Structure formats: C-alpha cells, structure tokens
Amino acid sequence: MINSYHFFHQYLQVSRAFTKNLNEQLAAHGMFHSQWAIIHFLKGNGPATLSEIVQYLNVEKPTVTRTVSRLEERKLIAQLESNDKRLKRIELTSAGEEIYELCKGITVNYEKTVIADVSEEELEIAMTVIKKIQKQLQQEDVDRL
Numbered sequence: 001m002i003n004s005y006h007f008f009h010q011y012l013q014v015s016r017a018f019t020k021n022l023n024e025q026l027a028a029h030g031m032f033h034s035q036w037a038i039i040h041f042l043k044g045n046g047p048a049t050l051s052e053i054v055q056y057l058n059v060e061k062p063t064v065t066r067t068v069s070r071l072e073e074r075k076l077i078a079q080l081e082s083n084d085k086r087l088k089r090i091e092l093t094s095a096g097e098e099i100y101e102l103c104k105g106i107t108v109n110y111e112k113t114v115i116a117d118v119s120e121e122e123l124e125i126a127m128t129v130i131k132k133i134q135k136q137l138q139q140e141d142v143d144r145l
Helices: 004-029 033-045 050-057 061-073 094-114 120-144
Strands: 077-079 089-092
Touching: 004 033, 004 094, 033 050, 033 061, 033 077, 033 089, 033 094, 050 061, 061 077, 089 094
Parallel strands: none
Antiparallel strands: 077 089
C-alpha cells in the first residue's frame, strides 16, 4: 500500500528530475525552466503584472522579480509605459518571441518523450489527482488566513 509520504516523495523526485533535465535542454539557448515559464505565460496571456505572474507560478514575488530582471537584461521582455509606477506590466519583445518559438519546440519534444509510455487514460487520472491535491492546498491557504 502506498502511503502519503511515498506518494509525495515520488512526486517531488519526478518534479526535480523533470526540471533538471528540461533545464539541460533549454541551456542551449541560455534559458532555465523558471525563465521559460514566464515567457510561456506572457506569450499565452499577453502583457502582465508581476502579481499575475506570481499567482500563475505560485512562487514568491522576490523570485519572480529576480527572474524578470534577468529576462529584461537579455532584452527578452520589456516594461510597458504606465502612469502608475506601482503597476509594472511587462511584455515579450521580438527577441522574447523568438526565444519562445525555439524553446517551445524543445519543451514540447521533451514532454512528449517523458510521457511516451503513459496512456491518455493514465494522464487524465494523474491530472484529476493533481487537481484534487491542488484544490486541497489552496483551501489550506485560505483556512490559514
């Protein structure tokens, strides 16, 4: 019988291995998974605030701020002009669009390789389980407030 410790240990092992291996794949373009996640979000959602990115990634704001700064230094994203200096909206630049296309291919191919032996039904079951766990975690966050 699988207990919760073994389940979460395995989940974290998979997550770490996935991220490590994807980072190795993205390194050819000077990218990391954390940077790719922001670029992917901006491509799919358009210009966004740091708070919107924080919420999407479910990470701390200082982490997103550092990653955004690195992407700005590489001219992959740019801050939009705004009258409200407290509201920092960012968008992809043309260089960001190019790196998105390059990294999208790498990411899609890597993901397909990783799940090659997993059936559609197994993926659906896994997604259902993960969503239930995520919902419980979100409820715990609300309960702590």
